[in-house]
Amino acid sequence: MFFEGSEKKVEIVVTAAAADLRRRPRAFWTELVSRCNATILSELHNEQLDAYLLSESSLFVWDDRILMITCGEITLVDSVAFFIDAIGRDRIAMASFQRKNEYQSHLQRTCFDQDMARLNQLLAGKAYRLGHLDGHHNYVWHMDKPFAPPTDDITTELLMYHIEGPAAQYLRSDKQSADGIAELLQLEQLFPGFAFDQHLFEPFGYSMNGIRGDQYITIHITPQEDSSYVSFETDLDIAAECPQLLQQLIAILQPSSFDLITFNTTPRLTPPPNMVCVAWQQQPLACGYQVEFRHWLSQAEHAQAGLQLS
Amino acid sequence: MFFEGSEKKVEIVVTAAAADLRRRPRAFWTELVSRCNATILSELHNEQLDAYLLSESSLFVWDDRILMITCGEITLVDSVAFFIDAIGRDRIAMASFQRKNEYQSHLQRTCFDQDMARLNQLLAGKAYRLGHLDGHHNYVWHMDKPFAPPTDDITTELLMYHIEGPAAQYLRSDKQSADGIAELLQLEQLFPGFAFDQHLFEPFGYSMNGIRGDQYITIHITPQEDSSYVSFETDLDIAAECPQLLQQLIAILQPSSFDLITFNTTPRLTPPPNMVCVAWQQQPLACGYQVEFRHWLSQAEHAQAGLQLS
Numbered sequence: 001m002f003f004e005g006s007e008k009k010v011e012i013v014v015t016a017a018a019a020d021l022r023r024r025p026r027a028f029w030t031e032l033v034s035r036c037n038a039t040i041l042s043e044l045h046n047e048q049l050d051a052y053l054l055s056e057s058s059l060f061v062w063d064d065r066i067l068m069i070t071c072g073e074i075t076l077v078d079s080v081a082f083f084i085d086a087i088g089r090d091r092i093a094m095a096s097f098q099r100k101n102e103y104q105s106h107l108q109r110t111c112f113d114q115d116m117a118r119l120n121q122l123l124a125g126k127a128y129r130l131g132h133l134d135g136h137h138n139y140v141w142h143m144d145k146p147f148a149p150p151t152d153d154i155t156t157e158l159l160m161y162h163i164e165g166p167a168a169q170y171l172r173s174d175k176q177s178a179d180g181i182a183e184l185l186q187l188e189q190l191f192p193g194f195a196f197d198q199h200l201f202e203p204f205g206y207s208m209n210g211i212r213g214d215q216y217i218t219i220h221i222t223p224q225e226d227s228s229y230v231s232f233e234t235d236l237d238i239a240a241e242c243p244q245l246l247q248q249l250i251a252i253l254q255p256s257s258f259d260l261i262t263f264n265t266t267p268r269l270t271p272p273p274n275m276v277c278v279a280w281q282q283q284p285l286a287c288g289y290q291v292e293f294r295h296w297l298s299q300a301e302h303a304q305a306g307l308q309l310s
Numbered sequence: 311m312f313f314e315g316s317e318k319k320v321e322i323v324v325t326a327a328a329a330d331l332r333r334r335p336r337a338f339w340t341e342l343v344s345r346c347n348a349t350i351l352s353e354l355h356n357e358q359l360d361a362y363l364l365s366e367s368s369l370f371v372w373d374d375r376i377l378m379i380t381c382g383e384i385t386l387v388d389s390v391a392f393f394i395d396a397i398g399r400d401r402i403a404m405a406s407f408q409r410k411n412e413y414q415s416h417l418q419r420t421c422f423d424q425d426m427a428r429l430n431q432l433l434a435g436k437a438y439r440l441g442h443l444d445g446h447h448n449y450v451w452h453m454d455k456p457f458a459p460p461t462d463d464i465t466t467e468l469l470m471y472h473i474e475g476p477a478a479q480y481l482r483s484d485k486q487s488a489d490g491i492a493e494l495l496q497l498e499q500l501f502p503g504f505a506f507d508q509h510l511f512e513p514f515g516y517s518m519n520g521i522r523g524d525q526y527i528t529i530h531i532t533p534q535e536d537s538s539y540v541s542f543e544t545d546l547d548i549a550a551e552c553p554q555l556l557q558q559l560i561a562i563l564q565p566s567s568f569d570l571i572t573f574n575t576t577p578r579l580t581p582p583p584n585m586v587c588v589a590w591q592q593q594p595l596a597c598g599y600q601v602e603f604r605h606w607l608s609q610a611e612h613a614q615a616g617l618q619l620s
Contacts, residue, residue, distance in 0.1 A: 104421075105416045106415045116620060120620065128616035130616040133536060133537055162442065255579060278607040281614070284614055296608075297607065298588070298607075300590035303590045304591050305589050305592065307438060309437040310430065
């Protein structure tokens, strides 16, 4: 029943000469995702943004940039290589690749060192690790080329582990529905004006993309006991637009551990009182982003039983 | 410069019919350790116990039991299979195998699932995981056969990560000597009456076995920055004999994270004030041991820079 929810992610901005990405034929995007063995399940479009729900996470396409997130054992660098070859290296304005630590890294097809070596062959880059090697951590590679991100080019990633409580029970039950999950997550209330595209996986698992103008939200849920993982990501300015958002997601999903990763933004987050921050790293990237990683864990106040494996 | 200090460990007790283990020729022990590609570097003997310092950790031999600890990428199950074949399954009274979570599990030759499958082919067993899958954790497999451990059959393991301060600096310097490390660790004062066998590795790394009567201590140090690891293990009754021991080791090595794993004992340990217990699990094993796992981490009070990888 194990499924690796932890994601790899790529974001690429193209120069003005290539900034007609949304005019590319659908076959281009099908090919892009097929390069890492993913498929498009459904899609959502508005005037500024195309959002594809994938068999393993999501792809967002703006005229001048793409954002692709993949979970499981997917080798996202294969899609990165296809995209860069198709667009041309000299028309890449910014590229960043992130890889979250896995629950079971030995089940992955590649390790970050291998991904990084491959990326460095495509584009000269730099890489960092934020967080300790023996705990939650995040790898970030970026093309080593100056870039000036627009002021609204910000990202917030909230990664929740070991979800508990009624929502977690519902997400593990056989009575769940996509609309039931949307209600549980209070999507309509938390994200007014967004259009949503949802998918329920068998026997468990849920993915959602939401778009409004050029803004996106995406939520991916792997509810399996012992390795549950929920990722939330957005470019919304949480501090200005919805300061209670992160607290509300945490209150609903009751994770016993979570990471907050931000690019050029500082959303408000007051963790529950029993949680402590055990890793906090900040790194300015030469491509114009300040990335920050924080990892919270709940204190263990009582002894629990071990997990029987066989 | 990365070296995986995290250990695999096996302890096997034989029945009275086979309890002449120390009479076995040295070639037997050379063969045992060679099965997992380790070698004997030096040895220490007294009336009750033989202690071998290995190229990757330690082997202790009593008349009725062995304890073997290996680090790096060693596949300890190969030595376990050799030992069980040589002794005979019906003369095994107790067998337990432990595997600590690795810094870099994807570099290992096997994962615990594979070790467990192999062990279950040798002897019918049960396995548990203590600690969370996404943080420090410990796997324990044991032969599923009732066993009544003697009252002094207790074990304390203190695993220290990310050592800091003057001791850590000394351990990473090129001026270190085995005697200098012994002084730093206050071996003579902390362990009166023990005989010591030490080995310094190139360019870094230190191993020490100590014996007194039928009691042992063993310390293994991987000082490398970013993945430093120091393991201490003993069968001393710390609460009765040296209640300040664990605090003193922690005060000297200043780890920013440590695990305490105990079998049938509850040594005293008051962690430094900035450290919090983030995992605490207890599990009774059908072979007569109560195993307990606790993991402490220091709170992150200031942002640090990320680690540049390339």
